[in-house]
Amino acid sequence: MRVITGTARGRRLGELSGMDTRPTYDRVKEGMFNIIQFDIEGRRVLDLFAGTGQLGIECLSRGAAACTFVDQRRDAVKLIRDNLKATDLTDGAKVVQGDALSFLSTTREKFHLIFLDPPYDSSLLELALKKISTIDILPENGIIVCESRTEQPLPELEGLVRSRDYRYGKTKVTLYRKEL
DSSP, rough: OOOSSTTTOBBOOOSSSSSHHHHHHHHHHHHHHHHHGGGTOEHHHEEEEOOOOOHHHHHHHTTTTTTEESSOOHHHHHHHHHHHHHOOOOOOOOOSSSOOEEEEEHHHOOSSSSEEOOTTTHHHHHHHHHHHHHSSOSSSSSSEEEEEEOOOOOOOTTTTTEEEEEEEEEEEEEEEEOOO
């Protein structure tokens, strides 16, 4: 796992052991960032269910103004901090250990770009999307990037426009944008 481009280009990121965290494959990450490449610089990013932090770190490397990383696991939070130090991207980074849905309920921040990549065999993706659609967390033209299994149906939500799905083998990337 490596940073694709930007100030930390080519730097390797640490990974968590075990099967509890599934990192985004490089091919999927490259496709994902090709889609949103012009929506990163100067923006505030939320990497919910952050795992290793690779998606938020990629954004910081590409010029995002700030990124908040949220993960429930203590070992994941430690790894995110280690990966931020290894890439010299600690400025503008905030790492939160806690439940993702609780974070959404209590945050007062707005984010231009939100990554949702929870464990595949859970209902967390749908729950997070529904929560985001009911709170004022995305500014106009804000983007949510979801990663899921190709066969997982995603909901239509009031206030969010679902764009097309991008398929990478067994992985699907879906974008939602806040309605104007």
